[in-house]
Amino acid sequence: MLEVKHLAKHFGEKAAVKNVSFQVNQGDAFGLLGPNGAGKSTTISMITGLLSPDEGEISMHGKTMRKHPKFLKQRIGLVPQTIALYDMMNARENLEFWGTVYGITGSALKDNVNWCLQVAGLEDNSKQLVKKYSGGMQRRLNIAVGMIHRPEVLIMDEPTVGIDPQSRNHILETVKNLNRQGVTIIYTSHYMEEVQFLCERLAIMDHGQVIAYGDLNDVRQLAGTLATITIDTQGDLTALVAELQQDLSLKQVQNKEGALVMQSTNAASAVSKAVLAMSRHGLQPTKINVEEPNLESAFLHLTGRQLRDGWDGASA
Numbered sequence: 001m002l003e004v005k006h007l008a009k010h011f012g013e014k015a016a017v018k019n020v021s022f023q024v025n026q027g028d029a030f031g032l033l034g035p036n037g038a039g040k041s042t043t044i045s046m047i048t049g050l051l052s053p054d055e056g057e058i059s060m061h062g063k064t065m066r067k068h069p070k071f072l073k074q075r076i077g078l079v080p081q082t083i084a085l086y087d088m089m090n091a092r093e094n095l096e097f098w099g100t101v102y103g104i105t106g107s108a109l110k111d112n113v114n115w116c117l118q119v120a121g122l123e124d125n126s127k128q129l130v131k132k133y134s135g136g137m138q139r140r141l142n143i144a145v146g147m148i149h150r151p152e153v154l155i156m157d158e159p160t161v162g163i164d165p166q167s168r169n170h171i172l173e174t175v176k177n178l179n180r181q182g183v184t185i186i187y188t189s190h191y192m193e194e195v196q197f198l199c200e201r202l203a204i205m206d207h208g209q210v211i212a213y214g215d216l217n218d219v220r221q222l223a224g225t226l227a228t229i230t231i232d233t234q235g236d237l238t239a240l241v242a243e244l245q246q247d248l249s250l251k252q253v254q255n256k257e258g259a260l261v262m263q264s265t266n267a268a269s270a271v272s273k274a275v276l277a278m279s280r281h282g283l284q285p286t287k288i289n290v291e292e293p294n295l296e297s298a299f300l301h302l303t304g305r306q307l308r309d310g311w312d313g314a315s316a
């Protein structure tokens with residue numbers, strides 16, 4: 001439905017996007033994941049027609065942005081990273097303003113405004129001045145503004161940057177709800193949890209390139225199929241580690257700063273084996289943590305670097 005082929009963009013000497021290709025299907029929630037500076041914003045600026053690519057092509061339903069910019073722009077909505085709202089107007093007035101910018105009037109405008117307020121969960125606050133809104137409510141109205149022309153595809157550029165975890169969850173639910181209503185979503189983020197929660201398909205970008213692309217499960221498994229199990233305990237682990245190292249279903253069994261750490265394709269069985277062995281060695285588990293293969297481990301495997309600092313960091 002939306003196809004991006006061999007996109008490239010330079011800013012002077014800097015190659016911000018290099019040979020980026022991917023395809024988004026109708027009804028997809030598609031994630032564009034990557035660390036700061038990976039080229040996500042530049043890519044979506046080209047998809048929305050705000051920037052012209054140096055090379056490559058964007059097309060939707062077989063029509064290219066180069067030849068049919070109006071066709072694509074009518075069908076694509078953008079939620080920018082920065083909040084673009086008039087804070088001396090209320091939510092309804094903001095939506096009406098942006099609707100008229102798209103040439104929507106009369107009952108169509110009213111219907112679209114009401115739909116946007118409902119999807120963003122702002123019906124009860126529609127008459128309140130935006131400057132009185134919380135950061136999370138402003139973010140949701142920002143999303144609503146991006147949908148005022150009822151686009152087929154809504155592109156969101158890191159819509160949760162800089163907000164508290166509770167508002168973030170509310171936004172993620174709003175996005176999921178929109179996708180359930182049939183809106184195709186392209187969601188850029190450097191938070192792998194957001195992409196894992198929302199998206200069935202994704203591309204991971206790094207240094208301007210797509211380094212992994214496909215179904216969530218396939219990309220997640222790029223790092224392998226081993227879960228990492230960490231069991232905290234108190235006492236001497238030497239004999240326990242030596243015994244578990246003999247078990248061929250357990251990999252990388254080690255004592256890491258006083259905790260038992262190991263890897264296995266079957267985490268449940270590994271935990272039960274370890275706990276039984278611990279009891280034989282007179283040790284009590286105080287905390288058990290199982291980390292299944294995830295997008296973070298896939299990114300680490302592909303680049304040797306961490307994707308970002310932390311889920312609750314709430315920083316840009």
Ligand SMILES: Nc1ncnc2c1ncn2[C@@H]1O[C@H](COP(=O)(O)OP(=O)(O)OP(=O)(O)O)[C@@H](O)[C@H]1O
Nearest residue numbers: 011014015016034035036037038039040041042043
């Ligand atoms: N207008 C510009 N002029 C010069 N360099 C730019 C410009 N826009 C982006 N860049 C550079 O291109 C690279 C990709 O930036 P881009 O904003 O697309 O990344 P991003 O993945 O969206 O990261 P972020 O989350 O920080 O926005 C970065 O190195 C950035 O500094």
